Amino acid sequence: VTVELVDMIREYCIAHTNLVVSDLAELCAIPSVSAHAERAAEVLACGELLARKALEAGFHSATLVPTSGNPVLVARHTVDPNLPTVLVYGHYDVQPSGDESLWTSPPFFPTVRDEALWARGVSDDKGHLVMHLKALEAMLRSTGSMPFNVTLVAEGEEEIGSPNFEAFFAANRNLLKADLVVVSDTLGFLNDQPTICTGLRGLLLADVSVTTLASDAHSGLFGGAVRNPAEVLARMMASLKDGTTGRVLIDGFYDDVVSPSSEERASLISLPFDEKGWLASIGSDGPFGEQGWTTLERIWWRPTLEFNSLDSGDAGALVNTVVPSRARARLSCRLVADQSPARVATLLEDALKSLAPSDVKLEVAVRVAGRPVALPSTGPLMDGAGRAIERVFGRAPLPVRMGGSIPPVATFVEAGLPSLLVGVGKEEDNFHAIDEHLDIDRLIDGILLMATLWTELARDLDAMRVPMSQRGDA
């Protein structure tokens, strides 16, 4: 990548900052919350707006491909089928806002404040989609041409575990031919240190329901003489984990977990991880987790079992003296290499079944929502990405992992597509939390990074192809 190209793109981006911000704000004003079924129309509207923005940016086509759930946007800029193709992945759905009253400005009323844009989804992941759109626009407007092809794939169900992405990918394999994949849905910094993500945890979702009665029963008339499902569920949940060691008590749960090497453990310690600040960001007084592991190991290298929600009786009533008929919990496991999500799903289901008393009605629905991914932390792809990051941010990136899950990454990797996880998010962007925001400087730098990254990678592509094709297990 020539200095001239980088400078030309930077100039274009800075000159167009207001338009970039207003395009992103427009996308963020749509509450495309995939977790809330009643928002389906808004999720679709957001996909449609993104398609229009892609065409405006210079993509030749932008198609919303239907799935069993929300459609996937496929936008293509094809210069020449014989040139390399970079496939870019992101998502246009967002997390629920949580309690809107806790937000400084309303989550779906994007607001510029303190040189940042504040809105649900601005960092995760609409900001990253805009970076890719504007990277194409900047390259086309600055240089007048593209030396390679770009395919943008933006799905609308990442925040609910990408339930339809794998089927979409299999059904559209031809449309999605590419030489490499850039997934932009991860953090790009640890404090101010640029990072590049080489591992993601997998995800299992489980809905558990314990029913003991046909309807809520008066706790005076029936209390003490019939099964209370909330008590049964609490006991089952308490039995799944050891409260002292933090270990999951399901037989075989840890069987296939790959531990970090002593070198990897040592490198984790050297990372500029501000544990206190990280805990303070969510108002936690101190770390708590599996004994024998550090916080970074717990979130990057160790599997979990979390309780995401509980629901029984009518918690909204001032007083509700009933034996509830049913109690429900949502559990999820984050999984690490080489755990098989399907196997852990079976273990979890069996454990729940064996914990439930025989006289209650237990319903368990376990769903795999992402396989763990471990990518190589060296090689030409990482080298190219490292050069691009260093050029834009002034420092070479360090490899890190991320505790979250991006289900499509496993789909790409298992299809043999060389994949990179490059984002510019920071912990303090508060994605998935109250007051999500993205610094405008970082948004602009992100555009430059994506353009630089594409160009670096496409240039190296011939050199990379040989070693990559040997990495069938990448």
Place this chain on the structure above:
Amino acid sequence: VTVELVDMIREYCIAHTNLVVSDLAELCAIPSVSAHAERAAEVLACGELLARKALEAGFHSATLVPTSGNPVLVARHTVDPNLPTVLVYGHYDVQPSGDESLWTSPPFFPTVRDEALWARGVSDDKGHLVMHLKALEAMLRSTGSMPFNVTLVAEGEEEIGSPNFEAFFAANRNLLKADLVVVSDTLGFLNDQPTICTGLRGLLLADVSVTTLASDAHSGLFGGAVRNPAEVLARMMASLKDGTTGRVLIDGFYDDVVSPSSEERASLISLPFDEKGWLASIGSDGPFGEQGWTTLERIWWRPTLEFNSLDSGDAGALVNTVVPSRARARLSCRLVADQSPARVATLLEDALKSLAPSDVKLEVAVRVAGRPVALPSTGPLMDGAGRAIERVFGRAPLPVRMGGSIPPVATFVEAGLPSLLVGVGKEEDNFHAIDEHLDIDRLIDGILLMATLWTELARDLDAMRVPMSQRGDA
């Protein structure tokens, strides 16, 4: 009570059945749900309607006495202060409807079907209030005069534990002078066997909240490394009871519990209690409770600890992969003589505090909402009630207890007022449940019962006064 009087009242009631039903339907059409704060205006409107109905029925005055919560209606028919005064207690607030979609007809759209009226509150307790109103009306219209005074006290907070009744009673002691109290808020039958209630359980309410974070946190980024409040709460709840024996594991919980005598245990066995049908009414497959006790003992003679609601995270989302910031539970204890609710409240609070890990924020609010009551099952008051019940329903009543709580009863008893618990409800009325209803025949018989009961008791009052005044500890 002369045969003529009973016949005259019966005739009047039968002739006015449609008006009785429509008055009750009018009251039931108002969703006076005290547990839902947003219904306060409807609760008040129901009290106002009841006051109008009381004046129409022949009460000389009907005053809504303000409290810190919903007002208490005091309606008086004073013939002569020197004549005996019967004080009647009931409540015009109702339980929440639960899932309205499960009702055959909407809970607040009273419907006549199968010779019954169907609506929330029709049995508990608006039907009983209407019986007393119409008893006065029938006596006045049939005979032209009343040989004693009647004071009707109807509160609007019984379903939330009567938090303001005791203060109301203390502040209005003069207004509420009476020779005896008839509380009409209990069942009157065990299958077809008339019963009279001689014991109620007390009630403790506890709101428990465990907070570990300032806001929900992404379960990928933070999961496994910070405290999950739902897990902490589940573990605490599971530790409060033994899952096998059903015993409450709080030290001292059972200290002051009076067990039934061997005679009382034997008499329980002889009651026509259809356990299977009772369980089937709430869709329970079988009994479950404290080992060593029968079902009737469990609900009438043994204290309980129930989990009434659980709430953590966003259970309404399709997927919600967070570590929730907070988990809440509502617990309640039904207490029996001679447990001190204040002492058990302290024990429960201490137990919760000792179960919570030191690094979580625990909030516990325990509130006494009713002291246990044990009334004598023999004596002139019971004899008079027995005669009235036998005259109307053809069979003498058997003494039973009730597992529920009516906090004002302890207030009356502790003030030295001879008290009777006389209602005409049946288990199958589904009070506090889906499809609450009241047979129209039983509604009409109830009017007759109340008029007969008042008359029997007022006649006996001089004879009763001496023995009753000796029962300071009643």
